[in-house]
Amino acid sequence: MTGLPRFPDLKAVELEDRPVFQDFLGRFPSEACEMTFANIFIWRELENPRWTILNGNLCVLCAPPSEPPYFLPPAGGNALPATVDACLELNPRLARVPEGFANANGGSHPRDPDPDNFDYVYASADLTCLKGKRFDGKRNRIRKFERVPGHRYLSLNRGHLDGCRELFERWFNGKDDATRSIHCEKVAILEALAHFDALGLTGGAVEVDGRIQAFSIGEPLAPDTAVIHIEIANPEFPGLAQFINREFVTNAWASFPFINREQDIGHPGLRRAKMSYYPHHLVKKYAIGM
DSSP states (O other): SSSOOOOOEEEEGGGHHHHHHHHHHSOOSSSTOSHHHHHHHHTTHHHHHHHEETTEEEEEOOOTTTTTTTTTTSSSSSSHHHHHHHHHHHEEEEEEHHHHHHHOOOTTTOEEEEEGGGGEEEHHHHHHHHHSGGHHHHHHHHHHHHHSSSSEEEEGGGGGGHHHHHHHHHHHTTTTOOOOOHHHHHHHHHHHHHTTTTTEEEEEEEEEEEEEEEEEEEEEEEEEEEEEEEHHHHHHHHTHHHHHHHHHHHHHSSSEEEEEOOTTTOHHHHHHHTTOOEEEEEEEEEEEOO
C-alpha cells in the first residue's frame, strides 16, 4: 500500500480511511471491542484518533481529554514487540490492550489491569435461548413485552434511520447528565446512524404501532465474535430492552458463537446489567507503559 502515513507521521481518522482499517483488522482481528473502524470513527470527537503505519502494522493514537494519550494495540503481524517499543517511545502509553496481546508483545514493559474496560463476551446461545432458572426474570420480562399489541422486530435499513434518530433524541433528552462524555456518546450514536451504510453496520429495531421504540447496532469483530456497539430501548415498555437484546442476536448474529457487548466503564448499574446475562468470559485489558 502506498500513500499511507508512515511513523512517526500521523493522520486524523476520516471515513475515507475505512478500506485501510478493514484490510488490517480483517487480516488481524482483535478481541477488543475498540478495534473496529466503525467504533474508532464514531467516537472520534471524544478520542481524537490519528493513525500511522509502522513495521507494516496499523497503529492508532488516541488523545481523549479524560485520560493521558494512548496507542491502541497495533494491528498487524510484523515485529509487534519492536512496534510496541517504538509506539511507547513516541507516546509512553498503550491502552485497551487484550491480555493475550500484552503477554505476547508487551515485553518487560510495566502493565496495569484496566477492569473498567474489560469486555463482556456472551455465548450467543445463552442470549437467544435464555435457558435455565438463571434467566427466568429475562424470559418473564420478554413475555410481558410480547403482550404489547402492534409490535414487530425488523432488520434495520436506511428507511428506519429517521425513526431511530427520533427515538434516540427522546431517550437522550430524558437524561440529566450534561458531562462531555455524555455529549460525545450522543455524537457517536448519531454518527453511527448518519453513516450506517458507509460504515458497514448491521442493525435491528422494534416497532410498536409503526413507530420505532428500540434499536441495536453492531458488526463482526472476529470470525467467531460479533460486537454490539449500541442498544437503545424506550423504558416506557417493560421488557423491550430484553426483547431487542434477544431478537437482534437471533436474527443478525446467530452464526457467531460469541457476542461482545463492550465494557461497563466502571458504572455500577451497567456492570450489574451486564453481569445479569452471565458472560461466558471477559476480555481482560491492560495499560502498558514505559
